[in-house]
Amino acid sequence: MVILMRTPHSPKSSSSSSSVLILANRAFARLELALVVAILGLLASFLIADIAKSRERSVRITCTCHLKQFGLAFRIWAGDNMDRYPMEGLTNRDGSLLFPNSTNAYLYFAAMSNELNSPIVLACPADKERSPAKNWASLSNTNLSYFLGLDADDAQPATLLAGDRNVTNGAPLTNGILTLTTNRPTGWTSAIHRVNGNVALGDGTVQQLSSARLRDAVAATGTNAMRLLIP
Numbered sequence: 001m002v003i004l005m006r007t008p009h010s011p012k013s014s015s016s017s018s019s020v021l022i023l024a025n026r027a028f029a030r031l032e033l034a035l036v037v038a039i040l041g042l043l044a045s046f047l048i049a050d051i052a053k054s055r056e057r058s059v060r061i062t063c064t065c066h067l068k069q070f071g072l073a074f075r076i077w078a079g080d081n082m083d084r085y086p087m088e089g090l091t092n093r094d095g096s097l098l099f100p101n102s103t104n105a106y107l108y109f110a111a112m113s114n115e116l117n118s119p120i121v122l123a124c125p126a127d128k129e130r131s132p133a134k135n136w137a138s139l140s141n142t143n144l145s146y147f148l149g150l151d152a153d154d155a156q157p158a159t160l161l162a163g164d165r166n167v168t169n170g171a172p173l174t175n176g177i178l179t180l181t182t183n184r185p186t187g188w189t190s191a192i193h194r195v196n197g198n199v200a201l202g203d204g205t206v207q208q209l210s211s212a213r214l215r216d217a218v219a220a221t222g223t224n225a226m227r228l229l230i231p
Contacts, residue, residue: 059126063164063198064206066121067146070162071204073115078154085161086111087150103176105148105231106139119143124164126192130231144231145192149202150177151227157203158220164188164197165230167214173230180218180226187211 078085086108109122116122119133124145133143147167149160160180169184180186188197188211199217200206209217218226 059124060193060198060208063124063126063193064208066124067162067198067200067206068204069116069121070109070146071200071206073112074152074161074200075154075204076115077112083154085152085154087148087152103229104141105176105229106141106144108148108229109144110136110139122146124192127165129191141231147178147231148229149226150229151223151225152202154202156221156223157201157205158217158222159202160217160221160226160228161200161202161204163199163228164192166191166193166197167228167230176230178228178230180228181224182215182219186215186218188214 074085106122109116109119113119113136119136119139122139122144123130123132127145130143130145133139145165146162147165148162152159152161166189167178167180167186168189169178169180169186171178171184188195188209196208196210197214198206198208199214201217207213207217
């Protein structure tokens with residue numbers, strides 16, 4: 001008769017197997033954790049980018065609303081002043097312009113305080129260098145984000161009435177006045193709205209324009225030059 005006997009497992013062998021199993025579990029857990037962290041990071045980057053785009057879109061809409069208010073205010077003011085905008089309607093007793101070639105663009109907007117109600121709309125939320133004025137008495141160019149079209153005319157709807165101040169023609173300002181012509185590199189700087197801008201036209205409508213479309217808008221005015229008063 002043959003008697004079979006089981007050989008007991010060595011305690012050392014059993015301990016080694018357990019250690020290998022524990023190390024494998026730990027490695028797998030770390031891999032899972034790294035994968036989860038990577039996925040969360042990717043999702044967070046998408047979320048942050050989406051939030052940034054939404055905020056930028058909201059700022060552009062707010063700026064556009066401000067310019068629409070300007071367009072309406074200018075037209076109401078013109079209706080009470082022989083169909084002339086403040087740039088041509090504000091005169092001294094001798095008939096000369098009240099603010100000829102003035103570097104203080106805010107004075108023309110202040111003249112429409114009744115139509116605009118609040119000076120807060122004169123500062124674009126995308127313009128980090130300008131802050132809203134608390135009241136009309138404290139208003140200055142430092143509270144103004146928008147240029148003023150000195151040649152805007154109610155009878156010429158394509159003329160530039162107002163718009164973001166980050167407009168350029170590639171040349172320095174002269175007494176605060178920037179002249180746009182079709183033979184100069186008209187466009188926007190990167191200071192506001194990422195090399196884009198918003199413009200209110202002579203008829204009160206508002207457009208969001210790239211640099212190329214701004215050049216088209218200048219050509220569409222039908223004038224040799226458009227003078228903009230930059231705050």
